[in-house]
Amino acid sequence: MSKERSIREEEEKRLTEVLGIVERRLLKELSVLGERRGDVVGIRQEFWDDVSFNFSDETELGETWSSIVQQAEILAERERSHKVASTAASRLALQRDNPYFARINFKEAGDGFKESIYIGRGTIVGDDGETFYVYDWRAPVSSLFYDHEPGPASYETPSGTIEGELTLKRQFVIRRGVLKHVFDTDETIGDEILQAVLSERSDTSMKSIVATIQKEQNRIIRDEKHKLLVVQGAAGSGKTSAALQRIAYLLYRYRDTLTPDQIVLFSPNPVFKGYVSRVLPDLGEANMRQMTFQELIESRLGRRYEVEDLFSQTEALSAAEGTPEGDARETAARYKGSKHFFETVNRYLKRLEKEGVKFRLLRFRKDTIVSVEQMEEHFYGVLGHEHFGDRLAKLRRWLNVQLDQWVDSQLKEPWVQEAAELTDDEEYQRAYVELRRRGGYGEETFDDEAQISELLMKRAAENAIAPLRKAVKGFRFLDPLATYRELFRSRTLFTACAPDGRLPAGYEWMAQRAEETMDRKELDHEDATPLLYVLEALEGFRKVDGEVRHLFVDEAQDYSPFQAAFLRRRFPRARMTVLGDFNQAIYAQAEESGGFGGWTRLVPAQETEVWRLSTSYRSTEPIVNFSKRILKPEDAEGISPFHRQGEEPLLASCADGAELADRIAADAKALLETGYATIGVIAKTARECANASALVKERLGDDVPVTLVTGGSANLPRGVSILPSYLSKGIEFDAVLVWDASDARYGREQDRKLLYTVCTRALHVLHVYCLGAPSPLLAASGGSVPATDSSSAQASNEAPTAADAAPAAADAAVPTNSGALPRAAKVQSATDVPSSAEVNR
Structure with missing residues (x-):
């Protein structure tokens, strides 16, 4: 018998044994669940029948009340039992499908005993209650799998470091309880597993990645020493995935003292909130509190003022692009998010202790x-x-x-x-x-x-x-708006409060703008955070969330230093994990220096750890290389693609809007027919998206689902999603079709990071269309090449491109390869991808 066959038989025998334990436990939990459901329904139906009512005197009234309370407590206990049984059954159902994804053999130093350790999404203990068949991926011993290759190894426990030797490292692909593949590897995570996972098609929600956590990500996940963890990572490097796994780890590690309500995740937009909402439940944990920064602002200011959100600000700046008004507004937005303005407001608040608070009669x-x-x-x-x-x-x-x-x-x-x-x-x-x-x-x-x-x-x-x-x-006798506005009514006051005693560039325009908008109780987005800071300082920060122990901020590069400092003040006891990418800082308020200085200034250096993730896993190697060339060489230098091949991105010019819509619609239809589930049509602004949506829907008809995604959208549907560039952050699609990346739309230096962000949303396919001349930012990414005859693509068994299906302009460009969509055979079958490792990085 061959060695491979012997190994497979051994592992299949082990799998059968583990599945038997899971099956017995699942049947038991389902039985309990049925009983508890019946109890709850019965008590609810007969609640008042089992209560004795008597209101004749105070004694009888007290007994009646006690009877009601007793019945309510019984109902609450049954409901809790039902919830526990339901959670256990759901977890066991997942484990029945895929009980574990890895095995390591570890021999402790000084101990001749060699232990085989199987690792999965949750612990599985034998019927005796003592034998561990599977260890939770968050257990201390499981870090051996993520951090070490065979040889000398160690892991940390609450009682100290355990040293020894890792003699075996094995990975499994298990689907629906069937062992598909076995890999022995000398690497941290075998490339076979990563290739399988990364080749899988996208879904409308992010999935757990516990089987493909890399060594550097594992260190981020398990860090317990630092008050501030900063993660700078390239697009698709697994920042968000690592953050969600970190939350799951913290809930496991401190399960007796930490609850999901004590963890807050700030998401970049409502779409992203829905996108990541399934990760923790898939790992058997309840979701943490999740909000956007705008929701925090609206909760305090929304009833009093008309508050502009970040996306409306972006649209306004885009509409005024290149005009004196637009330039002045952009200067104001940058300044009001700066450290200088934060220090100015703090000095102003100190001055208010002696004079200057405005009241309302x-x-x-x-x-x-x-x-x-x-x-x-x-x-x-x-x-x-x-x-x-x-x-x-x-x-x-x-x-x-x-x-x-x-x-x-x-x-x-x-x-x-x-x-x-x-x-x-x-x-x-x-x-x-x-x-x-x-x-x-x-x-x-x-x-x-x-x-x-x-x-x-x-x-x-x-x-x-x-x-x-x-x-x-409600402290409404205070007038925080008038108090804040005074800084822009008095040049003398502003210079007295400024740390350098100077007025900022554009002060006169800011003063005039404040006069125009604040009289109508309208707030520009750049004024919302400073005003909220003044409001809460006047009220003594009575809304401080002191119970929050961990604060996570995704897309942190888009937060101004002022916003970062405000969050530190709002959540004073929380440890912070902030994640971002300098190359995706697309908003005017982002710090011009392109760093995380707004965050690292908040915590002493000795309590701060900065991690950099450079490998991009999300996109194919051709897409990563195409996107890198959009950036300046010094910004792209640290980005390296994971070696997953795919078709070259397509860059093509269209003569007019009708042709652009024809090509986008043909592309989308062909991609969906090939088997891709999520197609992102990304335009620069919401106004362009509305136009694109109407044109594409007209061409595709009712047979293809087309969804216009707006700032208020909470879910990302399957099919074709049309969305503005700034809402695409943090999300990924099987294929991205860029709507008009022309010189007219992305011609400025300020558009470089925005265009890079848009292109890095693609997992497998990227097609970039332009109305007229392409953006000069795309010049180094490939540019136009002579058109390829579509018949040659078909003759080589390639599916025809969407460009082939649409009328072509004389100067239309196609990709540097054949330009064809991938054959269906190129898309890996879902049955060959490990469910425990499901992830869209």
Whole structure:
């Protein structure tokens, strides 16, 4: 018998044994799940039948309440049991499909015993409760698989370092409980597995990658020492995947003290939120809290002001591109996100401790209850010796006292008496009950009606000023907008607060812009974070999320230094993991230096670790090389593709919009028929996308699903998705069709990183179309070549290109190879790809 056959039989025997354990446990959990479901349904149906009601006296009322509470506790316990059983059954169902993906043999130093360790997405223990058949990939011993090749090896445990020798490293492809392939490897992760995973077609959501974690990613995932972890990675290098695996690892490592609610992930847009939402549940963990930065802003400012979001700002800047107004707006956006402005605002806040806070008067109809001057006098005069934070709470109490006094002063006013006379029977009854509770309507009282009348008048006055009470409770007597705006009304004030004593370039335009927009309670995106910072500083940062222990920020290069500092202040106890790529910094607010200085300044250097991931796994080697040439040589220098071959990207010019739509539609249809599931048509702006969507839908008809993805979209569907460039960040598609990468659309130096970002969204196929001359940024990426006769492609068994199917312009360009779409045979069968290793990097 050959060695390979012997190994396979050994592993198949082991797999059968493990699957038997999983199957028995799954049947047991399904039985429990059925029982618990029946219990929950039964209790809900009979809840009130099992409660004894008696309201005759206080004792019986108490017993009735106890009966209700007892029944509710029983229901809650059954619901918890049902949830536990459901989670266990789901996990076991995944393990039945693929119980493990790797095996290592490890011999501890000084110990003759050699242990075989199987690694999977979750632990599997034998029926005796002691024998480990499979170790969770997050267990300390599992790091041997990710970090070492056969030979001397060690791993860290809470009790210290374990050293020894790794004598075997083996990987498996298991699908639906069937062993497909066995690989012995001397590398960290075998290329066979990576090739299989990376060749797989994309899906509408990201998948777990535990079988293909690389050594450098594993170190990021398991880092427990640093307060700030910065991950700079090339497009497709697995930054986001590593972050999600890190969250899963932390929840496993600190499962007794850390909950998903104590972890927050900031996503670049709503589409991305939906895209990554399945990763943690696939690993048996509940999702962390996930939000966009805009959602954080809207939660605090959205009710008061009309707040522009980042995407609307990008559209506005694009529409004004090259104009004096557009240049001035871009300068303002960059400055208001800078460290200089953050320091200026901080110095301004310090100055506000002595003077300058703007207040809003409390007024009822035309009567002023408390004036702005009275608030200023009390805040800076009477309370001037108090700590700034304490003053606000005391001012709020003082304002409530002023409202109490005003209510008392109004009791004899005609409007109050009229309001009391209009009281309905229900309100009168409530007043009667309250008076009885106070001791009124007794045998010795003689002014009961007068008391009720007074009570009704007081309630009428209180009801009238209820909005003022609510405003005082919510600190609405502060005017943060006027306070912030003062920086742009007074040149003297700004220079006094600026760290260098100078006005920034474009100050006059910023001042005029503030006057125009803020009068209408409209906020430019670049003003939203500074205003929110001023608001929360005035209120004493009462909305601080002190319970959050870990903060993850994806696409961190797009956050300004001001936003980074604000998040540090908002989540003061959280350890931070920030991920990004300098080459994808596409927004005006991004730091011009092209680094993570806005983040690394927040934490001492000795508590910060910076990792760089240079290998791009997402795209084929031709696509990575094409995209690299868009960048400046010094920026592209550290990017290296994983050796996965594919067709050369196509670069073609179109005579007009009709031809462009023809080619895009033909491409999309051909790609879908070839077997690709997700096709991204990416235009520069939302306005272009709306036009592209209409044209492509008209040509494809109802047979092909075409979805226009907007800033409010939460899900990425299968089929053809048409979306603006800035919404494509963090997402990937089987094929990307770039809508008009011409000189007119991507001709400026500022467009370089945006075009690079768009092209790196493609997993397998990239077609770039231009209306007229291509962007000069594409010149080094290949450029135009003579057209290839479509018949030659068909004669060589290649499927005809979309360009072949559409009318070709005389100067149309095709890729440097045959330009054909890949044959169906080139796309690896899904049955040959390990489910445990499913990932779209």
